[in-house]
Amino acid sequence: MSGDPRPAVLDEPSQATARPAVRGRDRALLLCAALPPFGWLAIYRYAGARRSAQRGDAYTARVHLNRAREWGWYAVATAVVVLVAGLTVAALLSQDHAVVSTFFNGQVLRASLPDVLTGFWLNVRLFLLAEVLVLPWAFIVAAVRLLPGRAAGPVRALAICYVDLFRGLPAVIVIYLIAFGLPIAGLPVLAGLSGFELCTLALVLVYGAYVSEVFRAGMASVHWSQPAAARSLGLSHLQSVRYVVAPQAIRRIIPPLLNDFIGLQKDTSLVSFVGLLDAFNQSRIIASNSFNLSAVTGVGVVFVLITIPMARLVDYLTARDVRRTQAGAA
Amino acid sequence: MTAVVELRAVGKAFGQAPVLHGIDLSVTEHQIVSLIGPSGCGKSTLLKCINGLEPVDAGEIWLDGERVSGPGADLNHLRRRVGIVFQNFNLFPHMTVLDNITLAPRKVLKQRRELAEREARRLLDRIGLAEKASAYPDRLSGGQQQRVAIARALAMKPRLLLLDEVTSALDPQLVGEVLGIIRELAAEGMTMILATHEMRFAREVSNVVCFLHQGSICESGPPEQVLGNPRNELTRAFLRRERAVEPAAAGWIAGG
Numbered sequence: 001m002s003g004d005p006r007p008a009v010l011d012e013p014s015q016a017t018a019r020p021a022v023r024g025r026d027r028a029l030l031l032c033a034a035l036p037p038f039g040w041l042a043i044y045r046y047a048g049a050r051r052s053a054q055r056g057d058a059y060t061a062r063v064h065l066n067r068a069r070e071w072g073w074y075a076v077a078t079a080v081v082v083l084v085a086g087l088t089v090a091a092l093l094s095q096d097h098a099v100v101s102t103f104f105n106g107q108v109l110r111a112s113l114p115d116v117l118t119g120f121w122l123n124v125r126l127f128l129l130a131e132v133l134v135l136p137w138a139f140i141v142a143a144v145r146l147l148p149g150r151a152a153g154p155v156r157a158l159a160i161c162y163v164d165l166f167r168g169l170p171a172v173i174v175i176y177l178i179a180f181g182l183p184i185a186g187l188p189v190l191a192g193l194s195g196f197e198l199c200t201l202a203l204v205l206v207y208g209a210y211v212s213e214v215f216r217a218g219m220a221s222v223h224w225s226q227p228a229a230a231r232s233l234g235l236s237h238l239q240s241v242r243y244v245v246a247p248q249a250i251r252r253i254i255p256p257l258l259n260d261f262i263g264l265q266k267d268t269s270l271v272s273f274v275g276l277l278d279a280f281n282q283s284r285i286i287a288s289n290s291f292n293l294s295a296v297t298g299v300g301v302v303f304v305l306i307t308i309p310m311a312r313l314v315d316y317l318t319a320r321d322v323r324r325t326q327a328g329a330a
Numbered sequence: 331m332t333a334v335v336e337l338r339a340v341g342k343a344f345g346q347a348p349v350l351h352g353i354d355l356s357v358t359e360h361q362i363v364s365l366i367g368p369s370g371c372g373k374s375t376l377l378k379c380i381n382g383l384e385p386v387d388a389g390e391i392w393l394d395g396e397r398v399s400g401p402g403a404d405l406n407h408l409r410r411r412v413g414i415v416f417q418n419f420n421l422f423p424h425m426t427v428l429d430n431i432t433l434a435p436r437k438v439l440k441q442r443r444e445l446a447e448r449e450a451r452r453l454l455d456r457i458g459l460a461e462k463a464s465a466y467p468d469r470l471s472g473g474q475q476q477r478v479a480i481a482r483a484l485a486m487k488p489r490l491l492l493l494d495e496v497t498s499a500l501d502p503q504l505v506g507e508v509l510g511i512i513r514e515l516a517a518e519g520m521t522m523i524l525a526t527h528e529m530r531f532a533r534e535v536s537n538v539v540c541f542l543h544q545g546s547i548c549e550s551g552p553p554e555q556v557l558g559n560p561r562n563e564l565t566r567a568f569l570r571r572e573r574a575v576e577p578a579a580a581g582w583i584a585g586g
Contacts, residue, residue, distance in 0.1 A: 229420035232381055233434035233486060234410035243433060247424050 112295035119282035142215035218249035341388030367542035373525035413483030473504030
């Protein structure tokens, strides 16, 4: 405990600090403990500790002191939250509510909602399609990078080049070049794709590179004895990847995979740079018409909202899997 | 009678460090060969070479009169016929016991699921774990896991079974149940090579004992000779050291 929270909400100078027998750390804690309401509980417990100590009941004194410390820390933690919340509210209300009306104008939010949601449906279709395509594509790239033997050397090198290139390129540049460039270049098949399809392609290429690295790290993290056992039974390299390595890797890569998917979902907003009417583009139009940014804030909120259920779903799946293979009934 | 497996001057090195050199070994049908020797003498590496998990650098390995080592050898075909059981079981943790056993028959031998499962249940029955068919490996004891690993190798109906210190990772009271299974396999005439530290067990089940020292076979012959009356000074020294620690783990053998 080093920070001195006095500037925050300290409303009662602690009498306990004056007592000579208190250790330094407890003194600091007690200082914080003066914060209501948990601080008072801490002081109450501390007083109890003193009384027990004077009675010679060391055990009860220690119990009280532990509780006092616990409540003291709790008071500090609460104070930090109150401080942050207070500053936030103060910022929102400053300048005659300028912040609230700029970012959270209810009227603009309500009026923009239909257009924003129509636009967001495009984002949803984009990321769902891209995610579905990224998974097999990234798995193929990762599997190629892990192919053993000299014969696979050329394709391994190709996979490495692809990953290096598309992980390094900014997504917005890839989207820009593919969505504008391919139709101009007039390549057969590719030039005939719609803007939506070209953007999906760009996102799959960029995120395929990231996700393939997640797959590769996941498969490399499976202990070598597992593929060895599979190979010793006569399974081919690909069979051992398919039935033994990949299923164990999948369980480990779900959290980093979720990270990349959230990144992909957010980056669907980049398609507004090539003229697709996604939620961000709609909200920018509304913002410039109404001289108010609330519609853009609304889009941001919608993006956040869709990632939360996904995170909880992954937590649930992970916990269920741990229960099933390690402790629970078969 | 042609040998099931024959090793001719097999050598192996990890980088600059030689691990095996000049290994000649021939195992005929129904024979059981025990490899003994100090840790790091090359027992495990030798077994992995026979199974094709480690490529050999010199010499040749022949299986049923067919050369199976060297560049271009069909290792998948070799491994289909030679089973190996590892010290640390290496069961697949994401599969049930039944799936562990049926994976290779189904995917490698292309057996129908019902057929593979019937065979697997028969094997589980035999190792006394019929009721564990749908359990996951993490929920079994070490001895049970090792018995499942043996069943998994047997499901491929191997010509030759390699056992790599299969009791070394087990608590002493679990060793007996695993050795019991191996004893049964021996009685049925399964051809086996086992790397082991269980001297009494090696003496009991094997026809030939090979003493390995620093990557080569120092002495080999019937167990009574190699273990009872060794000619080589290195073998004698090794056995003296082993005997010093043996009694602690010997209790289960008396019980059989």
